Amino acid sequence: xxxxxxxxxxxxxxxxxxxxxxxxxxxxxxxxxxxxxxxxxxxxxxxxxxxxxxxxxxxxxxxxxxxxxxxxxxxxxxxxxxxxxxxxxxxxxxxxxxxxxxxxxxxxxxxxxxxxxxxxxxxxxxxxxxxxxxxxxxxxxxxxxxxxxxxxxxxxxxxxxxxxxxxxxxxxxxxxxxxxxxxxxxxxxxxxxxxxxxxxxxxxxxxxxxxxxxxxxxxxxxxxxxxxxxxxxxxxxxxxxxxxxxxxxxxxxxxxxxxxxxxxxxxxxxxxxxxxxxxxxxxxxxxxxxxxxxxxxxxxxxxxxxxxxxxxxxxxxxxxxxxxxxxxxxxxxxxxxx
Numbered sequence: 574x575x576x577x578x579x580x581x582x583x584x585x586x587x588x589x590x591x592x593x594x595x596x597x598x599x600x601x602x603x604x605x606x607x608x609x610x611x612x613x614x615x616x617x618x619x620x621x622x623x624x625x626x627x628x629x630x631x632x633x634x635x636x637x638x639x640x641x642x643x644x645x646x647x648x649x650x651x652x653x654x655x656x657x658x659x660x661x662x663x664x665x666x667x668x669x670x671x672x673x674x675x676x677x678x679x680x681x682x683x684x685x686x687x688x689x690x691x692x693x694x695x696x697x698x699x700x701x702x703x704x705x706x707x708x709x710x711x712x713x714x715x716x717x718x719x720x721x722x723x724x725x726x727x728x729x730x731x732x733x734x735x736x737x738x739x740x741x742x743x744x745x746x747x748x749x750x751x752x753x754x755x756x757x758x759x760x761x762x763x764x765x766x767x768x769x770x771x772x773x774x775x776x777x778x779x780x781x782x783x784x785x786x787x788x789x790x791x792x793x794x795x796x797x798x799x800x801x802x803x804x805x806x807x808x809x810x811x812x813x814x815x816x817x818x819x820x821x822x823x824x825x826x827x828x829x830x831x832x833x834x835x836x837x838x839x840x841x842x843x844x845x846x847x848x849x850x851x852x853x854x855x856x857x858x859x860x861x862x863x864x865x866x867x868x869x870x871x872x873x874x875x876x877x878x879x880x881x882x883x884x885x886x887x888x889x890x891x892x893x894x895x896x897x898x899x900x901x902x903x904x905x906x907x908x909x910x911x
Contacts, residue, residue, distance in 0.1 A: 642720025651841030693724030725759030
């Protein structure tokens with residue numbers, strides 16, 4: 574073959590084969606940094622309207638949990654009416670925080686209780702995740718999130734927290750590269766304080782050191798909305814003088830009683846706990862959804878509550894480590910929407 578034509582066909586083959594692959598297989602988001610969603614990610618007024626809409630347009634979430642984990646979704650349900658009525662000074666379109674299984678009516682697509690049980694039941698939670706994702710009717714799902722009940726302490730003591738949670742979750746990430754898996758800490762537990770703290774710290778350290786996405790359930794319920802830290806809290810928001818000391822109060826009840834319902838906080842179901850705890854779990858969940866869908870908050874502290882700008886200049890807490898933003902290119906199944 575003439576060398577000129579040989580070179581032409583070689584270049585053509587490169588573009589036909591190599592270029593499409595580079596489009597459909599983008600670099601995963603957070604591949605070089607962790608994303609930690611904690612108590613600094615609970616200012617719902619900082620999330621711009623455009624970021625909320627982008628999350629609803631791009632995310633298809635499956636959530637497995639038992640009672641404690643329901644705080645996220647019962648809080649999210651209560652948030653709809655709270656925001657509609659201008660709670661926290663929000664001025665956003667009606668039902669902007671709506672969610673349902675399938676995303677009908679412009680809601681966020683979140684399949685609640687998509688998989689039975691919680692991640693304390695191994696290997697059931699792993700098998701159920703695979704069964705769910707392998708179902709042809711769930712090919713659009715691009716986010717999997719599991720919560721704990723009370724088993725995180727026991728697994729730490731038994732030495733199985735790695736083998737029955739961290740390692741299997743990491744393997745699922747490898748097996749399903751188009752899905753973003755969200756790690757989670759367990760709820761706080763004053764009656765097993767040392768083991769509970771050690772277990773949650775192990776999860777936090779693993780996610781930080783291995784560039785994972787973490788919803789830090791325990792951290793969120795260790796702070797009140799004013800940023801006051803409670804070193805010895807329980808899951809019902811009671812707080813104590815020390816690990817073996819006397820009860821001092823209940824931070825959520827105290828905060829609720831000193832603030833105005835339907836203005837500063839809203840009543841909602843909150844399993845094992847207080848409404849304010851579920852409020853904050855919902856705010857952090859929406860911060861997570863917005864980040865996964867591409868929102869990159871700055872740290873300048875400027876608020877744009879109810880705004881409809883490009884979603885990239887709202888203030889926010891220090892709820893992420895690293896400097897690069899997380900865009901929709903990070904989840905392969907989301908790339909089609911770009």
